[in-house]
Structures are given as C-alpha cells and as structure tokens.
Amino acid sequence: MPATWGKNTLTNQALTMMNQALGISAITFTKAVTITDDITGDSVSQLQALTSVNYKQSRTPKAIATQDNKSRLGVTIDNSDVNEDYTYYGVGLYAKQNSTNQEVLFSVIPLTAGATMIAKENNATTASIYLDLYTDIVRGTQVTIMVSNSGTLSREDVQQMISQSIGNALNYPNETASIGTDLDTILDISITRIINDTTVVHAPSGFSGTGYLITIGSGDKTVPIVHTLDDTINNIRSTRYFNSTTNVWSEWNAYAKTVDVNQQLDKKVNVADMRKPASDVVGLEDITQTVLPNGTDFYTLINTAGRPLQYFVATFVQAQSMINKPISELSAFILTTSSIGNAISNNYNYTFLNLRDESTGDSYEAFISTGGTGEITVSRPWHKIADDSTVVHTADMRKPANDVAGIEEVNAKQDKIGYTPADDSKVAHLSGANNFDTVPTVNNNPLLIASSLPSDLARTGQSQTFTQPQTFSIAPTITDASKDKGDNQAATMADLKSLENSAWRQLDSSHINSNSTFVYRIIDSSHLVFFWQGEANKQGTLATTTADLSSIFNGLKLSSYCTAYFSGNSENGIVCENNILSFYGAGSFYTTSDSDTSTFPYMCFATYTSLIN
Template identity: 40%
Template sequence: MAYDLAKVTANGNNLIAQILANKSSLSIDKIEISDTQLPSTTDISTMTSVPKVVQTVSANGFSKNSNTLIISTVVDNSSIRADYKAWVFGIWGSDSQNGQSQLIAVITSTNSPDTIPAFSGSTPVSYTYKFNIGFSNASKIQFNMIDDSFATNDTVVHTTGDETINGQKKFKTDPTDGAGNAYAKTVDVNQQLDKKVNIADMRKPANDVAGIEEVNAKQDKIGYTPADDSKVVHTADTSNWQKQKITNDDGTPFINLYGSGADLSKTLQQLSAGFHTIYANSSVTNNPLNGISSVKGFVDIQGTGFGEGTLIGADSNSQFFQYSVWVTNTGVTYTLLSDDSKVAHLSGANNFDTVPTVNNNPLLLASSLPSDLARTGQPQTFTAAQTFSIAPTIKDASKDKGDNQAATMADLKSVENSAWRQLDNKYIIPVSGYNLAPYTTILYKIDDSTHTLYLSGTIVLPSGNDNTVQVTIKLGSIVKSILTFSVGYIGRSAIDSERWNFHWASNSSTNLTFTAYNGVADITATTDGGSVAHVTYDELV
C-alpha cells in the first residue's frame, strides 16, 4: 500500500513560522483518519479539516532533520466494527503556548490505501506508520511531548545492549548505577576541580597556609562591611518576576517584519497573551502607512486574538502619525488619531486659520451677512417670490392665520381628513350586461376617530328602461371589513316612473349592493332621525 502524497497546509506553514518566531514548541495533538478519497482537484494547502473522519489516533514518536519532520503512529482496530480504507491521514498540531489546534499536514494515497479490518473479537491488528513531512527549518523545531503518548522502538534509548545515540539526551533526574549511586555530571566535576589548589599555584607550602577556620576567625579584622540580608535580592524573590522578553537586548522592538510577504494584521492576531513591541517597514502588508513610512509601537494581547495598542510613523516631511490598534479574532482595525490642537471642539471657541468650507464652498461670517437676509427671530416681508429647496416649517399653531398667511402641513392634513372624496367608478360595478352612465358619482368621507365611513351620491345607468338592475359598490380599497351599515337610497318606482320609493342597501364582506329602478339609485339620509348613510369598520386599508 502506498501513501504517495504528503503536503503541508497553509495553516501548518504559518504555525511553524509562529513557533520559530516565539521560540515555543510544537504539540502534535491528534491524527485523524478518513475513509473518503480526496478529489484530484483538491488543494491540500487550503484544507482546514478532514472529511468523514472514522478513527482518531495519537502520535507516538517524533524525529526531524534539516527539512523534514518524521511523525510516527500506531493504528489498531480494537474499536473498529466495519472494514474501511484509510485514504487520508490528517495531522493536527498547535503552539504549546496557546493550544489552538490546527490541521498542519495531510497524507493521502492516490490509488492504493491500506484497509483497516474490523476487530475480530480476539486479537487486535496494529499498523505502524511513519510520515515524512517537509518543513523548512525543521531542525529548529522543538517538540512538546504529550504525556500519554508512547515512542516507537527506534526513537528510545534501551536499558540493555549497545547503542549509538545521536545528539544530546536530557534526563529529568540524574542517572544512577546498579547500586543507586548517581553518576557525576561534567558540571559537578568542574565545580569540584574549581575548588582544588594546584601545587604549581602554591607560593608557600601547605603547612604555611591558613585554613578556612583561621580565616573566619580573623574576618572581623578585614576592612569590609557584610551585606544586610534584608536588603539584597534572593533567588526566591524572582519567582514572580515577569520573564517574557519585551524588546531585544539593544532595546529595539522584539518583533520585526519586513517586505510585502509579511502581514502585520495576521502577525498581531497570532500573538500569545502579553505585551509585545513591534516594527514593520513600509512595504509590509496591512501596515497603515504602507508605502509611506515604517511603523513601530506596542500591543497588549489580553487573550487569543484579542488586544489593543499603539503604532507611530512619520512621512518624509517629518509629519508624525499615530494609530490606535484594535485586535480581534475577525480582524485588526487601525484608527488614525488627530492632533487635538488642530481640530474643532464642540464647546469653547474655535479659531480657524482660513475660512471653513462645506463642499469647497466657504462659509459666510456673521459680520459679512447681507442686510436684506431674512432673520428667523423677527417678522419678514418678502417683496419678490421665494423658492425653497425644501418646504419651510411653520411653527404657528394659531387657528386664525389670516388670508395671506401660509398653511402648514397640519392645516392641509386637517382639510384632507375632513374632505369628501370621490370613489373611483371602477369600484362601482353593475351586473353583467349593463354599464354605468359617465355621470355616476359616489362620494365618501372618513372619520377615523369613530371608525365611520359616510356615503353620498347617485348611481345612474344609461337608460331609464334599465329597471331593477343590481349595482355593487366595492369598499375593499378603503376599509378591511365592515362591522355595521345603514345605507338608505331612493329610486323610481318599478310600477310608476313618476313615483320614488325608499330602499336599503345590502352588505356582503366589504361590498354594498343597490338596485337601480328605472336606471337610478340615489344614496340619501334615512327618515329615521335624518342619519347620513354610513358604515362602520375595524380599520382602514
């Protein structure tokens, strides 16, 4: 079985660059296995997750050379209930300082993956894999070992047999011999050698040299003042000192970015919590003074992808610019701060070197206003027609405005609300086969304070011989529903055209139906108390 394609994702390259910049270490968090073959068009560098994961395992060994990380793992089938083809392995890693796990590399077979069989119920089957992943500067990466991971046979030092060990091996406790005696370390030997006196260095024989006890007995005669223990720094005192480096030893910013390949915003978003000093030259992507000036300053990162700070720069004319920096998970905002002495304030006097403008039009000074300019605080008489770009507002609430005073919108609205309006004849519909005379007119007036619609007018058919013809007035364009109605009308008698009879309209939904006798139906007030024809409604359309 061949796994012939191993690539690093863009997130993986960024993570390794961040780890090298922060001098932290790489944790291999997990390895996901998918039973789904990647399409041939898949761009692995853009992948951020593995599709259809069927099994997750841990890395159990790490090694590296100049440009390659070698990550090993063991896959067993003890938890597998159905055979599957291991098409894709996704390796997830994180910076040991912030722990945000990312998909850093993908290994896949293009045509011949291993088949992981289902567990038979007796002895599990195990598969051992080593993945060689190309990274620049791989030899500089430090690994953060996971406590519950285990190493493969070729990555450990054995307690028996002869072995050649490449590189430096560090132990948390000192190694001992079979009897439990610790081996001497080089530093221990050197410390002991520093205490010996070479015979060649002795200017007097040993019997003519004072011992430590004799020196201590004479120290009160030596001209020095012992240190006051309460006024000196002890090792224990430094346990809570801040130990994260903020600047380089020469005082320059600790983070330095150069060229368009570097991105200031992405760098800020990837910083660990703490105080950081930064420099970015003028060609760095997302430098707020890109192409004008380099910037430098600081940011205080208070959580993953969250913080604030300040950047400053200057152009070729030595004009300084200061930016407030706001960092979030979704982006970085750079806000240019103004010189307080050069901006207008909402309170107090503001003196301008030049006349202020609006859309390049200078404002008029109060002292230069024309004498015939209308003032709002006093009566004005216009001797010529005035044209306004927007309707003027009249605040006069008096009822009697006189013959020559302008009406307000409230005045016009009041007239509109109390006015009779003509119903469009398209809403007056006779039965099929008949038409309205063009001088048919139905008027209505709305009193929304009582939800009442008043009606008046005459329905006329073209011929006086059009007897007992039903005509419907549709009010659905005005009201949503009719609650009550009292609409009387008169028409010529069907028997004697010289006589007029009184009738009542009928109601269905929002419609009123009338019968035109000898071509006429005239809506009128009723004889009962002289009530005007009307309907009540729930609400207007």
C-alpha cells in the first residue's frame, strides 16, 4: 500500500512561540524539510514533543494567506539536489519569531510509511513533493507572507484559499467543555471551547461563560501549566500559571482593554514632563523576553545588544538543562542581562546577570566580563541577593559595624580576664565559704541535707542488720556468687534454680493407680528423666500399675534397659504409651535397670522431647 500523508501536528514549542509573539512580533516560516527519522508510528503526543528532526533536504515555504487562526502554506521539494535515493518519513516545518530570530520546529506532517526520493538523472528533475496545507496559529498572530518566485499568486492558490477545508489541517486537541467543568482539571495541551456556561469552576471573575481556554501543559502537575482564557463576549484575555513546586494556581491576570486605557488618558505623560525625548526611551520591544535554549551556559551570556535583554524558561526540565546554574534545583526563571554602558562590543564588556527563581522567588546575581581579546572571565560567581527584610540595616545599629566586636575578639579577651561572666539570676549565692544562703533545689525540689537524714539509714557499702521486717517493691538482687553460704545468708534465684534442677520429685498420688511411691529426676540439658517405682501389688496378684506422666513430658520414650522385677525375681513387663508408664505382672515389684549409669546406678531412665510448662 502506498504511503499517505497524515495530519499536520503542531509542536509544543510552536504554541509557546505563538503566545510570546502575540501582539508583539510576526512569525516567519523559514524552511520545510524531508524528515529521515522514522516517525510513522509516533503518537500525537510524541509528535507534539519533538524539538528537532534529522532531514535530508530543505526548501523555503511560502505563506499564501492567514485567516482567523489558520495560515496556508505552500512548498515544493524536488530532487534537483539529490545524488542518490533516500527514504523520508514526513515533512517538518520550521519557523522563527521575527523579534528574536530564534528558529523552532513548528509542526510535522508524518507519512503512514516510508517513501523514496529518487536521485536526479542526467541533471533532469524526475521527482518532487508539493504540499499545500493549513497550519494553526493563535488567533491574532501575524504571519509574514512570502509569495511565489514570480511575485504573484496563481489562480490555483486563490481557488484553494476559498475551497480548502480547514478540517484537513491540524490534529490538535480541541473539545467543548461540559457544563460546570472545573478549569483546574484541564492540564494537558489543548484548546477547550466554553459555550454559554457561567457555572464553570475557577474561571476569572466576571467571565461571560463563552470563550476559549488554551492550555499549555503535559497532563499532570509535575511541570508548570499555563492557562489563557479568551472571553469572546467581554473581549477580555486572562492568563494564569500553575506552580509545580508550590502546587498552587496563580490568580487570573487580565490583559488591559482599549476602553481601560482610554479611561486612564487623564494620567497621560506629556512631552514636556519627559526627562528624555520619546525617541530615546526604551520600549517593550527593546527589552524582549525570549526562551533560553536548552543547555545554555549562563557564563557565556555577554550582552552586546546595547540594551538590557530578558530570557525565560517555563519548565523545571528546561531549567535543569542549564549550565553553571546558581542552585542545583533551579526551576522556571526569568533572567535579565545588562552591560555597563549598554556595550555593543565583546571587548571590555562588563555584563551583570540577574536571575529570579519562579518556585521560591529568590533572586541571584553574577558578574561576567571580557578583556581586550573578548575572552570571558567570571568576575563574581552566582550569589543570592539578600531579602532586605531579613538583614540588619546600619541605621538600626547602636554602634557602627566597624566598632562591633566579633566572637573571636570576645573569646580572646575572655581568656585574659580568667573567668566567664555569668547570669546573676542563674548562679548560687554564698554567704560564706561553700555556705548557700538557701537550700539548693533540683527541678524546684529541695535537696535533702545531712541533718535531715534518719540515723538508721542503710548504707550500701557497709554490713547491715535489719531489726524489723523489710518490704521490697521488687525482689532484691544478690551479686554474691559464692556457693558456700552461712545459715543466715539469703539464697539467690540462681541458688534456688540449681537446687530445683538437682532435686528428686515425687509424682502426685493422683497420677498413680497403686499405693506405691514413684519418684523422678529431670536432666533437662540431656532431655533425660530417671525414675524409680517402689514395691507395689501383692504377692501372687496379677495386676497392671500405671504412672501417668503426660502432664509433665512430651515424647517420653523408655530405655531398652528398663525392667520391673517382682518378688521371686520373676521379670515382668514395663511399657510406655502416650507418656504413661504401665507395669504389669503378678506379685509385688520394683523397677530397676540393667544399665549402670554411674550417676544413677541401676535406675530406670527415659528420654523426652520437651517439658510441659
């Protein structure tokens, strides 16, 4: 399928330039180029974000006419200067603001697929592109009209000016606001039409309800946003800005109307009242404010224009691209450069740079200069200009600044006087050697003096004999680790724990179904339990005796050496199930073991997995 042309898409920087040029300067379309970057798959937002393109050929377009907010252009790109075939993916239009002469990529017209520009053959032109298109401009912006080489417009030009559908022009977001729309929510680059709706939220005071809102933004509040609202009933244009650092919208600012100016004519300036003739007064067009290109080094901006110059950057991203910034987190700013004597030469030029940060309102100043060779020297780097309300004025000082002692001077004299003067209200007053006039206090609590102490007050560094019962709010700690204690010494928790670990315990009779005694000892470090079952049952009686240990142990397992001996030395059985020991046989019995454990000779033992608390 052959490639076809898409819609002409305006770039973001084009809209910025048109807003700057409105009512101040004209715009000239400087060149049309064949784009060699593959933009066929780019979205509208990607095309709007382009700032430049790679291209193979360039031609100057002609602006045929400007009507309302559309400008009609014509351009022919032939292969007269093409020596070998190449592929192009669209055409880009460049334009400049006449007052600044700064050229930007204005719009792009993509193809749906790549197309080939064939090389010329034997100096004969065999291929060309002719584009006749409309491109949007802000209403009221002047466009320099460039006619064809013959100096006239063709009949086809005139016919197309009448019949060409404006619908074939710009692919730019254009919609009608719904009733009651909150203007604070419109953040992306767009033109929004408002029709007879006075309920729109956050509109300027007195808005008629009918007009157009132009938004310059990226769809969110991470970058600055500009709103321009044209009230088409009251003929008022208002502008406001969103500060992405403080997250606050500014107030709407209305442009002055002619009637407002006329009402102020009684305050006009008369020629006789002017200190300088009108021809010698600097006008607004002489102090132009232009966008500072990305990546500009501030220390290269020597002013040779013979007048002050103003630059600005509207976004944080652009500001961060600058070189030799006054602060690392520079936001949108206005920069003014002015040279001493309004110099027009690079030699012996002394230029002041003054920058104001939009996000903080802080101002910074630097001074750069050149010698006879024109080489730039940073005479004074960026420094913050102090806020007058936060500095000490000489008129407010009791002593001149050169008569005020510095800290180092006070310290030097302090060493010589041998003591540090104290605040009299914060020191203790003595009536004699170390004798306080009043009882000292700590946090308004009087100190306890020796005469107030009880005579039998215990002293921790001496032996104490208590003649009365003592009550402690917490258990006293004994640090004596000796094992040989007298009869009257208190046992420590460690003593009691050691005794508990080495003690034999008797199983409660409620857990034994006989009249015998069952004792056991736990060796928890080895998960062992030794036990002994006293003589039980009557001679010649077949019975099963149990000892229930399930409330003490988990995972009880008998040693294979454990046995139960009944009278007459008849060996019978002993088993463990569910942590319950069962002894069964005829006659009285006692437990024993074939294993001599040394520590507990011939005692039955078992292992366990854990104790039950």
